[in-house]
Amino acid sequence: MSATDLLTALYFGDILQYDSKDPHKPGRDRFLLSKGHASALLYCTLAEAGYFPEEDLADYRKINSKLFLSGHPHPKTPGVEIASGSLGQGLSVAHGIALGIRNEFPSARVYVVMGDGELQEGQVWEAAMSAAKFKSTNLIAIVDNNKVAQDNLTKDLKDIEPLEDKWRAFGWETLRIDGHDMSQIMDALQKPVGKEKPRVIIADTIKGKGVSFMEGQTAWHGVAPNDEKLEAALKELA
Amino acid sequence: MVDGATRDGYGAGLVELGTSNPNVVVLDSGVSDSTRSKKFGDKFPDRFFNMGISEGDMVCTAAGLAQAGKIPFATSFACFLLGRSMDQTLVSVAYSNTNVKLVGTHSGLAVGEDGPSAQMIVDIAYTRAIPNMTVIQPADWEEARQATIALANYKGPAYMRLGRSNVKGIYDPKTYKFEIGKASVIKQGSDAVVFATGSMVEETMKALEQLGTEMNVTVVNVSTLKPLDEATIIDQVGKNKIVITAEDHNRIGGLGDAVCEVLMNHQICKPFKRIAVNDTFAETGSASELYEKYGLSANHIVRALREVKA
Numbered sequence: 415m416s417a418t419d420l421l422t423a424l425y426f427g428d429i430l431q432y433d434s435k436d437p438h439k440p441g442r443d444r445f446l447l448s449k450g451h452a453s454a455l456l457y458c459t460l461a462e463a464g465y466f467p468e469e470d471l472a473d474y475r476k477i478n479s480k481l482f483l484s485g486h487p488h489p490k491t492p493g494v495e496i497a498s499g500s501l502g503q504g505l506s507v508a509h510g511i512a513l514g515i516r517n518e519f520p521s522a523r524v525y526v527v528m529g530d531g532e533l534q535e536g537q538v539w540e541a542a543m544s545a546a547k548f549k550s551t552n553l554i555a556i557v558d559n560n561k562v563a564q565d566n567l568t569k570d571l572k573d574i575e576p577l578e579d580k581w582r583a584f585g586w587e588t589l590r591i592d593g594h595d596m597s598q599i600m601d602a603l604q605k606p607v608g609k610e611k612p613r614v615i616i617a618d619t620i621k622g623k624g625v626s627f628m629e630g631q632t633a634w635h636g637v638a639p640n641d642e643k644l645e646a647a648l649k650e651l652a
Numbered sequence: 653m654v655d656g657a658t659r660d661g662y663g664a665g666l667v668e669l670g671t672s673n674p675n676v677v678v679l680d681s682g683v684s685d686s687t688r689s690k691k692f693g694d695k696f697p698d699r700f701f702n703m704g705i706s707e708g709d710m711v712c713t714a715a716g717l718a719q720a721g722k723i724p725f726a727t728s729f730a731c732f733l734l735g736r737s738m739d740q741t742l743v744s745v746a747y748s749n750t751n752v753k754l755v756g757t758h759s760g761l762a763v764g765e766d767g768p769s770a771q772m773i774v775d776i777a778y779t780r781a782i783p784n785m786t787v788i789q790p791a792d793w794e795e796a797r798q799a800t801i802a803l804a805n806y807k808g809p810a811y812m813r814l815g816r817s818n819v820k821g822i823y824d825p826k827t828y829k830f831e832i833g834k835a836s837v838i839k840q841g842s843d844a845v846v847f848a849t850g851s852m853v854e855e856t857m858k859a860l861e862q863l864g865t866e867m868n869v870t871v872v873n874v875s876t877l878k879p880l881d882e883a884t885i886i887d888q889v890g891k892n893k894i895v896i897t898a899e900d901h902n903r904i905g906g907l908g909d910a911v912c913e914v915l916m917n918h919q920i921c922k923p924f925k926r927i928a929v930n931d932t933f934a935e936t937g938s939a940s941e942l943y944e945k946y947g948l949s950a951n952h953i954v955r956a957l958r959e960v961k962a
Contacts, residue, residue: 488748513717
């Protein structure tokens, strides 16, 4: 839920250029959810964007799911570019796509959302060095910095800060925003890309945003609410 | 026949692809001179990505390039390529079913003096066990060149296992036609069949010279390890009295196990012996010394043929 405002801006704020009726359209902008455990958010967003009917969401995590709505995304689902679920791979894959399309479709962009805990994976920093080396300005990384991982607060698990300094040192242009302030999100996403450096948007977010008893709570990382909690949550979100 | 290392055949194949297929791109992780991917990089610098010493990043970048419509060959030493990117190979390549060609050079004990950390002996087992993966190990320069081109024309994830050392040419470039999924009968006999792969095909040919007219041995080059050419294996086992497999790889999960599985599935029982690394890490030394000490040399193949016959 921490990344809901970010995906809303990307898909419904005229940032991502896509055709949900032609998911593989050449020259489309690409979106990758590297933190695959937020699959529910991605599937809901894709349904809302018209990739598939909302009724199909009932198949989520169920066997024989028609659209392969697995617990973590897979490209069999319309609108999904790559499988995820093992953290740390998405930035590299997004960069590969960026390298692959940059000559043919110079205006197309590749966006990838990573979690803050995910930045503990070394591969993220390998990819960060690669994108800087190849001056991949068509690659835009977004860190959903909700500060909570499965076991612990991210800072207690293994601190990833100072994030801006780190990304800057790796050769990236760095923006830091409030990931729930829509005008800040839109400003960051609409800012024209530079000529030299890939861009990272560090979005400070709140885990479980909008539901008072979930906000910032480690305990809700991968747990579904029971009927009573669900009703309470929906009431708050309404 | 062209003598040379399979990695050199790969380099030559890549250069051909550079001209014939504009979608082919090549990645390396900082060892392109040794893997021969540099041959491509020198001629087609815009389609060559040296990712530095970061194999996991390289494999996932290749997956991204594939999802952008390219045909990426991601190259490194076999030990690092798969050792450092098992998870990336599973998720971003095989499970995502991306059109990535992983190419690992310097495989097996044949890499020699660099020692066990560089001697990749579990890659066939690992890649064969991954759904969606095709696994290839060419036996000479020409087969490596053709396999490289065949892989570019094949859609789907694949691993190609190559060697560092020169091997004697087996195939005539004018007549040989490599096909993914087809084993090739190099010599037809009737007493025994040796199913060999990679550098062990040359070792088997040396064994035949030693045997002279003592035994009439069939030699089959199993260059596609997955999918296995079951028809040829069953046919040749039927035509011969004893069965030997030969690979520069651990005996668990390699060619020997694969052939056993075929025979068991078809309830075929014949005298059988595996030539392979005996589930141990080796040591430093020259390739030929290691082959002798760890049971892979022509002498061991000769001994196996005589023992099983008796």
